Amino acid sequence: MAICNVCFRHCNIAEGETGFCGARTCKDGAVTAANYGKITSIALDPIEKKPLNRFHPGSMIVSVGSYGCNLRCPFCQNYEISWSKEAEYYSKKADYLSPERLAAIAKRYKDEGNIGVAFTYNEPLIGYEYIRDTAKIVHKKGMKNVIVSNGMADVSVLNELSPYIDAMNIDLKGFTHNYYKELLSGDLDMVLSFIEAAVKVSHVELTTLIIPGENDTEEEMRNISNYISGLKDSEGNVIGCDIPLHISRFFPRFHMTDRDATDVGLIYRLADVAREKLNYVYTGNC
Numbered sequence: 324m325a326i327c328n329v330c331f332r333h334c335n336i337a338e339g340e341t342g343f344c345g346a347r348t349c350k351d352g353a354v355t356a357a358n359y360g361k362i363t364s365i366a367l368d369p370i371e372k373k374p375l376n377r378f379h380p381g382s383m384i385v386s387v388g389s390y391g392c393n394l395r396c397p398f399c400q401n402y403e404i405s406w407s408k409e410a411e412y413y414s415k416k417a418d419y420l421s422p423e424r425l426a427a428i429a430k431r432y433k434d435e436g437n438i439g440v441a442f443t444y445n446e447p448l449i450g451y452e453y454i455r456d457t458a459k460i461v462h463k464k465g466m467k468n469v470i471v472s473n474g475m476a477d478v479s480v481l482n483e484l485s486p487y488i489d490a491m492n493i494d495l496k497g498f499t500h501n502y503y504k505e506l507l508s509g510d511l512d513m514v515l516s517f518i519e520a521a522v523k524v525s526h527v528e529l530t531t532l533i534i535p536g537e538n539d540t541e542e543e544m545r546n547i548s549n550y551i552s553g554l555k556d557s558e559g560n561v562i563g564c565d566i567p568l569h570i571s572r573f574f575p576r577f578h579m580t581d582r583d584a585t586d587v588g589l590i591y592r593l594a595d596v597a598r599e600k601l602n603y604v605y606t607g608n609c
């Protein structure tokens with residue numbers, strides 16, 4: 324048995340079993356990433372698709388995903404590789420790609436505008452060891468590393484990765500404890516701690532997906548943008564109003580098909596609310 328401390332769940336994992344996320348296991352009495360280097364998806368994407376709008380705009384980035392997730396969002400857009408029966412299937416089918424090979428692939432695509440590697444699609448931090456090992460090599464090749472994450476990880480994980488990470492897009496999915504706990508099986512406090520630490524060490528953009536009837540009030544958006552506007556850099560300067568926020572539209576999917584897509588007018592209205600505090604607000608999926 325061994326306890327995993329990557330996220331708030333602190334799973335006590337029996338030898339050969341996996342934790343809640345399906346990606347971390349116990350081997351010889353120690354926790355390791357079972358999904359290390361197991362790649363389920365790889366693509367050369369525009370950086371704006373991460374989404375990152377203020378980090379090397381117009382560039383491309385080799386984007387990779389593995390399998391597993393430590394949240395249970397019923398509206399997951401990548402459920403095939405995050406948490407579902409299909410994810411179990413993919414976990415067995417995923418091909419191994421070594422850190423060296425991935426870094427070499429990134430370099431190979433430099434002429435096509437590629438600036439580095441983005442760890443994305445599933446929740447990358449539950450396999451942070453692969454990010455660390457790959458990102459070091461990517462940096463040595465003079466390229467960039469990006470993480471797209473739900474932010475549901477201990478700050479110690481971020482500290483281990485931060486020397487090699489250049490930009491992150493982190494979800495701030497809502498702003499109530501109830502929303503994170505009841506709908507997503509997550510923990511708002513852990514996400515906020517992660518975001519507060521991340522903005523001190525890397526370029527950060529945030530994303531909020533608006534779910535009708537769940538996190539779609541102007542009051543909640545006001546709370547979110549107030550919070551972001553107060554974030555501070557490593558020297559204690561308030562820099563939050565310049566942190567980009569992506570407000571994104573929900574479409575019925577996976578276990579959440581009981582409601583319509585978010586009204587486009589509502590997204591624009593919430594974006595205007597956020598702009599009362601923030602300088603860079605973008606709308607997504609509209």
Ligand code: SF4
Binds near residue numbers: 333341342344347
């Ligand atoms: S990262 Fe996975 S194994 Fe570790 S505590 Fe979180 S859910 Fe459990």
